[in-house]
Amino acid sequence: MPPPLYAGAGERTWYYSYRVFCCLILLFLILPIVIIVPLSFNKEPYFSFSDGMLALDPDAFSIRWYADIFQNGMTDPKQEFGWAAIVDSWNNAQWIHSMRNSFFIAFVATIIAASLGTLAALGLSRSHLPYRNLIMSLLISPMIVPVIITSAGLFFFYSKVGLSQTYAGVILAHAVLGVPFVVITVTATLIGFDQSLVRAGANCGAQPQTVFFKIILPLILPGVISGALFAFITSFDEVVAVIFLAGYEQRTIPRQMWSGIREQISPTILSVATILVCISIMLLTTVELLRRRSEKMRGLSPG
Secondary structure (H helix, E strand, O other): OOOOOOOOHHHHHHHHHHHHHHHHHHHHHHHHHHOHHHHOOEOOOOOOOOHHHHOOOHHHEOOHHHHHHHHOOOOOOOOOOOHHHHHHHHHHOHHHHHHHHHHHHHHHHHHHHHHHHHHHHHHHOOOOOOOHHHHHHHHOHHHHOOHHHHHHHHHHHHHHHOOOOOHHHHHHHHHHHHHHHHHHHHHHHHHOOOOHHHHHHHHOOOOHHHHHHHHHHHHHHHHHHHHHHHHHHHHHHOOHHHHHHOOOOOOOHHHHHHHHHHHOOOOHHHHHHHHHHHHHHHHHHHHHHHHHHHHHHOOOOOO
16 A cells, blocks of 8 residues: 555655565565475485576476485385385384374364363453462463473473373473463453353353353354464474473474484475475464454454
């Protein structure tokens, strides 16, 4: 949208300078992420553009590193594609093992975080709740405190109760890190919630659980799903807690990438990173659509 016709020379200069500056900042932030996409198709085992890639030579591009995601760790990587190869990859490929762990841990941790965070947000929405600000500060503290401090504390605690290097321990740790996102998003959704609907349901004789599932939950569901998606992304991307608390069996994709950078540098990391970027874009797009739907349901104009 161009500046208004009555704008002076200084206002026009500021108008266009500000937008150019914002575009440069966006480019600075996005370029390191975008550049890994073509590098993931590099035929050579390097983290740089070859002469053939710069010349757009088709022979310089390859999907060998995407194939390596399924082959690295297989007992027979050169076997023909078939059911035996799929089973071998599913059971033995390192990246597939890490991907299975990431989705399983993130899914279960998201369910726990969404359930506990929603219940906490419903309690915090009560104006008569004592020490509400203190409780809110404690619930969102995992978002504020550095992850390495939280992970170190959980490590010493898990070592005493026997949860170290277990799936349950990693899932609970990721749920702790995801709860603040659910609490904040659901609390923001409840700000515009009409409490008279709850009183009307109670006056009609509905039980509290019926009021929750029939009235409250459908209206706050976009906020719950948005918070759950943020919790899922947090769990899926977490590496510090996994380094402290997980063993080899619980190794996730970020932990595998971190090990790959330290132990065996391979462009396969770029291929996995490209896939993660695509997943993140889809999740963030879903969050934005849910936000617009939530505002529409509350009678607000999407902004």
